[in-house]
Amino acid sequence: MAAVTGPGDPLALGELLPPPPPPVSSSRGSRWGDHEEIAQIPFKILQGHKDAVSSCHFCCEDTKILSSSFDRSVKLWDVAKGVLVQVFEEEHTAPISECSLNPDNKRVITSSYDKTVKAWDMETGKMLWTIEHEGLVTSCNISYDGKYVVSGLDKENAICITDAVSATMVMYIQDHHRSTVTRCCFDPDNQRVASVSYDKTIKLWDTVAQSTTITINEGHSNVISDCCFSLDGRYLCTASWDRTLKIWDIKTGDFRHHGPIVLKEGHQGSVSSCLFSKDASLVVSGAYDKNIAVWDIRTGYKKLTLQGHGDWVMDVAVSSNKKWILSSSKDSTLRLWNIEKADHIPAVIENRKRGSQIVQCEDCEKPFSLLQCNDSGVVTKCVFCRLATPTRNILPLPPTCSPDL
Template identity: 70%
Template sequence: MAARGSRGDPLALGPEPEPEQKPNPIPADGRWGDQDAVAQIQFKILRGHSDTVSSCHFCSEDTKVLSCSYDRTVRLWDVAKGFPIRVFEEEHTAPISECNLSPDDRRVVTSSYDNTVKAWDMETGKMLWTREHEGIVTSCNISCDGKYVVSGSDKGNAIFVFDAVSATVVAHVQGHHRSTITRCCFDPDNQRVTSVSYDKTIKLWDMTTRSTSITINEGHSNAISDCCFTSDGRYLCTASWDKSLKIWDIKTGEFRCHDPVSLNQGHEGSVSCCAFSQDATLVVSGGYDRTIAIWETDAGYKKLSLKGHCDWVTDVAISENKKWILSASKDSTLRLWNIEKIDHIPSVIESRKEKGSKIVQCEECEKSFLSLQCSDFEMISKCVFCRLSSPVTRVLPLPPSISPDF
């Protein structure tokens, strides 16, 4: 079963603790509640699912949210009102592992442990087609041009590519991984399918040559749970049960010669999901420690943790304008976090002061970024993306070490 379907932190040595029951700080009508006392970030809880929320997305220019759940339903939410405006149900017969939207927001594709991938009409809620698999389907994704769908099945650790309109199979790659595929997705150019797995590997399968063009066997020391691209398709971020995230320069192939940039010590347990902002300046991740970490990509450090979920975070998304973070959880809820004023939060300001940070211009690409001091005399002079292809200056400052609980 996929990482998103695992119960509890897979790295924990003892029995899974019961989720802490906290008083409900948000009115049932979905209005904004009081600020989180720790993070000072306003949030809204979206309630409606009756089981683990496995996947979530912003859509309709950030005015709506799409989610799916182990309760076998897909829900479309109004962000302003905070409640579902459409429910897709009574079709899947087992937990839904992932949902995905077409670029025009007109169709929804879902994958399920009932061995199927289904397509739905967003406007009417009617099912358009069903594609049967021989095993449970752990992930699904629609290409950025809306033409193809890719899915990952645990039967033979295979990926399927099929036509998004007719559901005709275009490719079936059996034995693509050595273990269960946890996530598969198209790159923004619709040229390659990327997949990650329990087997700790990253694979890119080429749509033109119909072959695996890239395999990365080293990088993570435990199962890889999620992956996401920057909007230009050059960089890939992977999240892992080894408690880290890594950023890879995929398009230029620099990863073949140099290590990826690592984002460490943001979570106290396994990292379950990740997402880039549209401009790639932020990475958001969720973990089994029930928190969401917000990373400053250029500087390579965690700027803030969001706490509030009562169980592990299964998926995250960030709005195009970077004002909102969306999180899904095993606690059956979604949360909307307003991060518009994140840089004015005292703890974020203080953290930057302690690290000796300042806004500088990258000496290579000439873009402005937040630079952190490596030592008493050295400031990083290149943004993280230029450092990916410059091994001499690859060392990134990281937050103080967090002692693991297991």
């Protein structure tokens, strides 16, 4: 294991770090925290929220950051200048559980424990409409075409699909889960909604057929906290309090025979959030251990862990060019991490070497990790090549001993 370069190094290598540096001013014109000179992974701290930051996103071609908070506000930040551009507040009467952006970045959707979903005009910060529910709203997500909003509820363990313009209810699926829905989101084709729950199940609802097309019972051994689709809609990643992430091939249904790809031993606490990079080569996760993990999907190993938040990480995001990782935390801050040169850091190289057994894919000839595979066979193709073909090329394992013994 490589040595830690200094007490403020956010690249976690199994050692605890001291508390984060003193906060900067929280005024709207405040600057961000400076890059730490001794850090191998440079980062900036963004402060301004007064309570836990529940959700965060890159937007406007990665020039802006959108965040929501338990302080009942949503804030839009300018990345380059490090200043607030817009504040959406004084409408919600309880913590905001999540915020979501429509594709043209002109409208913001928020869900709250005040039992409402609200739409906001990005430019003016004015509220456009409000939908009232009978229970707490735990999650919200706007479809990729901007036409619909899905929200997850604790009342009747339901999901609700609403017209994003008229604010009229389109579908209400009660008792969709056996317990509170923790996260729901549209697939990139705008035809299916994935939802996860305290009941440990994963469900996909087809909006055209108006029925559940996939149910994965006991998808994890504990509460499933988050889910996200890859941009091509082929993979669904789920994060759980069982400290693992799982990647499911939902387009071909191959997981029914061979199970999901399991990403484990990345966190020491319950995993709270997950997100694919735009090209699905990375998965970023945040957890109750206060850390962010960056996973290389092709080779199946954890590249690095980013450490520095003072409390558990509630949400994560990754920029389109994979240069920046964004995290929001219960410590009321956001952190922007520059991982552009991470591949050259000795610790990342060491993690890659000892993370798992690396073999060469017989199709694309790129390296991949056997850590990805749950199959009781010898896997000769990487996950991308295996998912691109109807069947996997799996050879039987040679016997470990003579059948007569």
